[in-house]
Amino acid sequence: xxxxxxxxxxxxxxxxxxxxxxxxxxxxxxxxxxxxxxxxxxxxxxxxxxxxxxxxxxxxxxxxxxxxxxxxxxxxxxxxxxxxxxxxxxxxxxxxxxxxxxxxxxxxxxxxxxxxxxxxxxxxxxxxxxxxxxxxxxxxxxxxxxxxxxxxxxxxxxxxxxxxxxxxxxxxxxxxxxxxxxxxxxxxxxxxxxxxxxxxxxxxxxxxxxxxxxxxxxxxxxxxxxxxxxxxxxxxxxxxxxxxxxxxxxxxxxxxxxxxxxxxxxxxxxxxxxxxxxxxxxxxxxxxxxxxxxxxxxxxxxxxxxxxxxxxxxxxxxxxxxxxxxxxxxxxxxxxxxxxxxxxxxxxxxxxxxxxxxxxxxxxxxxxxxxxxxxxxxxxxxxxxxxxxxxxxxxxxxxxxxxxxxxxxxxxxxxxxxxxxxxxxxxxxxxxxxxxxxxxxxxxxxxxxxxxxxxxxxxxxxxxxxxxxxxxxxxxxxxxxxxxxxxxxxxxxxxxxxxxxxxxxxxxxxxxxx
Amino acid sequence: xxxxxxxxxxxxxxxxxxxxxxxxxxxxxxxxxxxxxxxxxxxxxxxxxxxxxxxxxxxxxxxxxxxxxxxxxxxxxxxxxxxxxxxxxxxxxxxxxxxxxxxxxxxxxx
Numbered sequence: 006x007x008x009x010x011x012x013x014x015x016x017x018x019x020x021x022x023x024x025x026x027x028x029x030x031x032x033x034x035x036x037x038x039x040x041x042x043x044x045x046x047x048x049x050x051x052x053x054x055x056x057x058x059x060x061x062x063x064x065x066x067x068x069x070x071x072x073x074x075x076x077x078x079x080x081x082x083x084x085x086x087x088x089x090x091x092x093x094x095x096x097x098x099x100x101x102x103x104x105x106x107x108x109x110x111x112x113x114x115x116x117x118x119x120x121x122x123x124x125x126x127x128x129x130x131x132x133x134x135x136x137x138x139x140x141x142x143x144x145x146x147x148x149x150x151x152x153x154x155x156x157x158x159x160x161x162x163x164x165x166x167x168x169x170x171x172x173x174x175x176x177x178x179x180x181x182x183x184x185x186x187x188x189x190x191x192x193x194x195x196x197x198x199x200x201x202x203x204x205x206x207x208x209x210x211x212x213x214x215x216x217x218x219x220x221x222x223x224x225x226x227x228x229x230x231x232x233x234x235x236x237x238x239x240x241x242x243x244x245x246x247x248x249x250x251x252x253x254x255x256x257x258x259x260x261x262x263x264x265x266x267x268x269x270x271x272x273x274x275x276x277x278x279x280x281x282x283x284x285x286x287x288x289x290x291x292x293x294x295x296x297x298x299x300x301x302x303x304x305x306x307x308x309x310x311x312x313x314x315x316x317x318x319x320x321x322x323x324x325x326x327x328x329x330x331x332x333x334x335x336x337x338x339x340x341x342x343x344x345x346x347x348x349x350x351x352x353x354x355x356x357x358x359x360x361x362x363x364x365x366x367x368x369x370x371x372x373x374x375x376x377x378x379x380x381x382x383x384x385x386x387x388x389x390x391x392x393x394x395x396x397x398x399x400x401x402x403x404x405x406x407x408x409x410x411x412x413x414x415x416x417x418x419x420x421x422x423x424x425x426x427x428x429x430x431x432x433x434x435x436x437x438x439x440x441x442x443x444x445x446x447x448x449x450x451x452x453x454x455x456x457x458x459x460x461x462x463x464x465x466x467x468x469x470x471x472x473x474x475x476x477x478x479x480x481x482x483x484x485x486x487x488x489x490x491x492x493x494x495x496x497x498x499x500x501x502x503x504x505x506x507x508x509x510x511x512x513x514x515x516x517x518x519x
Numbered sequence: 520x521x522x523x524x525x526x527x528x529x530x531x532x533x534x535x536x537x538x539x540x541x542x543x544x545x546x547x548x549x550x551x552x553x554x555x556x557x558x559x560x561x562x563x564x565x566x567x568x569x570x571x572x573x574x575x576x577x578x579x580x581x582x583x584x585x586x587x588x589x590x591x592x593x594x595x596x597x598x599x600x601x602x603x604x605x606x607x608x609x610x611x612x613x614x615x616x617x618x619x620x621x622x623x624x625x626x627x628x629x
Contacts, residue, residue: 208591209565210615227545283538310543334546335531335538341545367533373552407534439534 022060022077026101034101039171039194040238042082042099045132048242050086050095057084059114066108069141076102079111080135083118088249091261094122097132100172105135107178108142112149119156126255128165130245133182134172150177157184162355164255167245170195170221170231171238183230186352187248187304190221190231191241197224197231226307229341234307247302251316251323252356259357260323266298268492275488282404282431282471285331288313291363291403292326295319295492301326304349309341314349316358320496325353328363329414331404338410339370340383347386347517350394359397359499362415365404367436384413385518391419393515397502401491402426402473402482407435417481422505423498425491426473426482433475437467557600560623566590568614568622577605578628586610586622603627 006014023043025031031041040048046055064071064079080102085094096118098105115131122129138146160166161184168182169189173196182188182197190197198219205211205218217223225234233248235241253260272294277286293299296317303315311334314327327346329336353360369380391398391413399422400415411432415421426432434440442449445462452458469475476482486494530537569587573579579599586597607624610616 210617211565283536285538285540309545331538331540333541333543335533335540337531337533367536367538369533370531371533372549374549377552435534436536438536442535 019060025077025099030101041101042097045171046082046084046095046097049245050088054087055084057082059083059117062110062114064108064110066142071141079108079114080105081111081114083114088246091249091254092127093130094118094127095130098135100134103139106137106139107135107146107149108139109145109149112152116152116156119160122164123160126164128167128249128254129160130167130169131181132169132171133174133178135178136173137176137178153181154184157181162256165252169241169245170197175201187232188230189233189241189245190224191235191238192221195221229308229344232305251302256356262321263318265321268294268296269299272299274491278403278429287332288328288330288363288365292317292328295495297321305345309345311336312342312346314346319499323358325349325358325360327360329366331365334370336366337368337370338366338384338413339375340378340380343383343387347390350390354394354396357396359502360394361495362400364400364402364406364414366410367405368408368410382518387413388419389517391415395507395509397422397499397505399423399495399498402430402432404429404431406430406432422502424482425484425486425494427488428473428485430473431471432473433470437463437471441466558625559621560597560625562588562616562618562620562622564590565616565618568610568612568616569594571608571610571612573605575605575608579603601627
């Protein structure tokens, strides 16, 4: 074969693989509003930066007439590319090839690119669109999943791992995304569950649609399995690219710095917070009045909205924000919000991202359902995560900092580096109403007019304790600041904390209250 | 804890203080606790009734088998929690039941 002919032959072979499951299968994929595996990768990475590997890998199934079948690339595309100039490793399951089912070689391609990502210390993005295990390959499929899960765990906290659910992801397959850092879902396209509607119906007689059982909205709002929710694949890819700009390549470096920007002036910080501690406001307006360009990239927006987490930049550097949200459930801590915050704190700590905590919460959500759901063990995760974190940790107390919640929200006692408070801060064992009822129980009961006495005692308590000065007098607060100074002081605190180094006792690993 | 005044505002009470806020879906759909009634033998898992081993009026000891419930491809032996009388049987052989279904009502016997 002449060189020219062999080049033409190579092109033909590659074109055949690129056709995936063929025109008919692609048509079906497109009809569902879905892109093909290669289109998806090309939509995420910088133009011209993608290189695909293992195109000619073939499946090894021999049972059930599989030896006669040709499966292009064994149903998965792997490769490397760039996102805004940052290197990444990526794989995308191809649903048009045998339903994207996972056989031995399919899994081996995925684990190959995973090993590569870990070795090169660059982020890994996995696009899931698969019917699940390839039944014809039996236990080899299960082995494949296990090898993936092991690598997810090994890479956890070393390189960022991103999972994108763009089709079905069922049974054991869901555990790879669950082990990764961030899960992206798209309405009407993503479906995740351990047991599908058909099995639930046959075994349990319960009738439920795929969307209602494990659709994108369910995972973004109810289960907390997904971190980012989008209405289209295109929006989802933009979210992934934005996320990549906020996080570092691996755990030994910092996220890329951007040119510093001032916040937009229209957000006047002192106009946002109502003076009455019982009135709500949107804490995200406070975050946006502090961050560069008033930009805030929120994570898990729909799940446990009583706490807000996400990334912003301060003087060009990525910072993680954890903030109580008075707008939802008065900003209380509960099982879900504790889980949400704790995992994010650990993420920031693993990847060298300083944490700014904005506090305004009345305590833990009362209720039998919360107690029985284990709010003790869930709430403990926040204490654990903040205590364990060695990245710069800065707290600003805006209004209410009551009781156990005060301790949990990155207090001095959990080794916050800086604790600032607005003059509106109330740092106390509980709110004036509750405290007065307990401390002055006798006086109130014995008074001629108990209600008038109650109000008088609440006021007395308020005057004496509902302020930042009692805590400041003991050194638990470093400085009481004016609201409009907040950004300036935070920038200074971050600058001072830049080379923070705190030794921790050697251990294999701690035992966080999972 | 859920209250709504004339303006349809939502509030939450923590330590006697009433905070204006909004509820999320999960909070609105949370399960309200009920005192457990041990005289109601409920299904702890959804499944199919394979066999009913008792009749109404029968007195049995704690630990005696009363129902065979098939769930997750397993036969589950449902037993009397204490010495008692079968008051009412709400199931039939072959019936598919959801989780938490009151299968049999009993009353304690001294």
